Amino acid sequence: MIPWQSGIEVFTFFVDDLRRSKSFYRDQFGLPVAYEDRDSVVFECGNLSINLVERPDTFDRRGRIGSPLTESVRHVQITIDVADLDSACADLSRRGVSLLSEPADRAGGFRNATFMDPDGYVWEVAQQLSQARGITTLDVEVPAPGLPAKPLSPPLAARIA
Numbered sequence: 061m062i063p064w065q066s067g068i069e070v071f072t073f074f075v076d077d078l079r080r081s082k083s084f085y086r087d088q089f090g091l092p093v094a095y096e097d098r099d100s101v102v103f104e105c106g107n108l109s110i111n112l113v114e115r116p117d118t119f120d121r122r123g124r125i126g127s128p129l130t131e132s133v134r135h136v137q138i139t140i141d142v143a144d145l146d147s148a149c150a151d152l153s154r155r156g157v158s159l160l161s162e163p164a165d166r167a168g169g170f171r172n173a174t175f176m177d178p179d180g181y182v183w184e185v186a187q188q189l190s191q192a193r194g195i196t197t198l199d200v201e202v203p204a205p206g207l208p209a210k211p212l213s214p215p216l217a218a219r220i221a
Contacts, residue, residue, distance in 0.1 A: 070102075070109045071138065075179045078114040084178050085110065088155040105140070137174070137182040145171045145187035152185075165189065 075081040082101045085091050091103035091110065103110045142148040145163045152175060153159070160174040160182065172186040 068108065070111050072111040072113055073177075073179065073181055074115040075112050076115065077178070078112060080178050081112050085112065088152070088157050089177075090151070090155060137184055139172075139184040139186050142185050142187050145173060145185060148185050148187075149173050 073081070078099075078101065082093075082096075085101075085103050086093060091105055093101060094104045094109060095102040100111055100113045103112075149159060149163050157175050160176055161172070163171055163173045165171050169189045170186050171189060172184050174182055174184045176182050
């Protein structure tokens with residue numbers, strides 16, 4: 061196994077219109093800008109940085125060789141845990157964000173709602189029900205023989221159920 065120094069620190073999203081995406085993440089999503097240059101904007105989001113880079117010629121312009129960027133890069137959903145889902149959704153709505161799915165209880169002991177950024181990336185805001193209602197869930201992963209069971213994260217538990 062690779063000895064990772066820490067968890068994931070940066071998500072890079074390749075966007076069609078840097079100005080439009082910057083406005084969404086700053087003004088509607090409410091994230092502070094940490095760094096900005098001609099080709100990118102970096103936002104702080106807890107212990108994670110979100111790096112927006114304008115496409116389509118990102119790799120060529122920077123002298124890197126890579127496969128062409130296609131629509132397939134948008135087949136991802138990013139989840140952010142919140143303490144109060146309803147409050148977070150109300151704040152997003154006040155900022156002009158349209159929810160794809162309204163807040164709802166899900167299997168696995170959590171509530172969630174989803175929205176999409178201007179480039180089609182889907183974001184999920186999720187709240188563990190135990191945080192809101194004092195509910196304890198007992199979702200566990202079935203381990204390989206000889207290994208102990210470990211709890212699943214609520215979004216993963218719901219997707220498996």
